Amino acid sequence: MSGGPGTEFRFGVNEISPEADWPERAREAERLGYDTLATTDHLGMSAPFPSLVAAAAVTTRLQVATYLTNASLWDPEVLAREIAGTDRLTGGRLSVGLHAGWTGSAGTAALTPQDKRDRLADTVDVLERLLTDPGQRPRPVSSPRPRLMLGVGEPEELELAARRADTVVFIGASLPPGKDFVLLGPDEFAAQVDTVRRRAAELGRSPELNVGVKRVVVTDDRKAAAEALRPSLAPHLTAEQLLELPTLFLGTHEEIAEQVRHCRDRYGLTSYMVLSAHLYDFAPVIPLLRKG
Known part of the structure; x- marks a missing residue:
């Protein structure tokens, strides 16, 4: 992405409520200046x-996306049809995010992590073939196909993302078998980003880099907020480490804007997805980053 100060950033909101009013949420996201409204594709x-x-029908510029589709739940050919049809109905505003799926996730618990990674790679191949085939019907509006985002949480997922993704989605956490999410520390996160950027550069590629933001806390005391979050969210990290993470935004709106700039400079991140619970908390940051 390119342009003047602030224009390189893209901001999205991920709606995870199964009872969400999608037309209303879409109108609000567009009004507040977000670029994308996304949904998580999991059972439940x-x-x-x-x-x-439904979101695209009541908006004019808002992009829509899956963030992320569990590839193990779908037959790839059926998924290709859904993507092409949705891209047509949204006027070419669809991006498709895929992920291998977490260990023990509903509907795929019998699959090993390697099984899931293999299914993801196969799905990417099938989608590329079908969505770019001129003889395939329905045809997507986007050319050559809707934007492909690939989610990465584990080291084994980095190679595929570097090779194939238009946007690499850094989840910023791992999910060990039988455990809750474990946030990556800043050094671990940086190592994943560096691996993807280095491998992509070797292949002559420069994918957009996105991160899923887990919390937004508007406060005039960043350090105290980090200390309060640490016991339940990341007891293995220090408060200072939490303040370095691109997965947590803590501070005043101005401080959060500066944190976004820091994450761009340190990690190369230009795309951010916040949870719908933080739709209004993060919105005032957007114009601060788009001032010319």
Whole structure:
């Protein structure tokens, strides 16, 4: 992405409530200046593609995306049809995010982590073939196909993302078998980013880099907020480490804007996805980063 100060950033909101009012949420996201409204595609969540069509129907510029589709839940050919049809119905505003799926996730618990990674790689191949085939129907509006985002949380997922993704989504956490999410520390996060950027550069590629933001806390005391979050969210990290993470935004709106700039400079991140619970908390940061 390119342009003047602030224009290189993109901001999205990920709606994870299965009972969300999608038209209303889409109108608000567009009004507040977000670029993208996304949905998580897992069992127990709202059906992704009808939700995104409903969002696009009441907006004019808002992009829509799956963030992220569990590739192990889908037959790739059926998924290709859903993507192409949704891209047509949204006027070419669809991006498709894929992930291998977490260990023990509903519907895929019998699969090993390697099985899931293999399914993801196969799905990427099938989607590339079908969505760029001129004879395939329905045809997507986007050319050559809708934007492909690939989520990475584990080291084994980095190579595929570097080779194939238009946007690499850094989840910023791992999910060990039988455990809760474990936030990556700043050095671990930086190592993943560096691996992807280095490998992509070797291949002559420069994918957009995105991160999923887990919390936004507006406060005039960043350090105290980090200390308060640490016991439940990341007891293995120090408060100072939490303040370095691109997955947590803590501070005044001005401090959060500066944190976004810091994450761009340190990690190369230009795309951010916040949870719908933080739709209003983060919104005032957007114009601060888009001042010319």
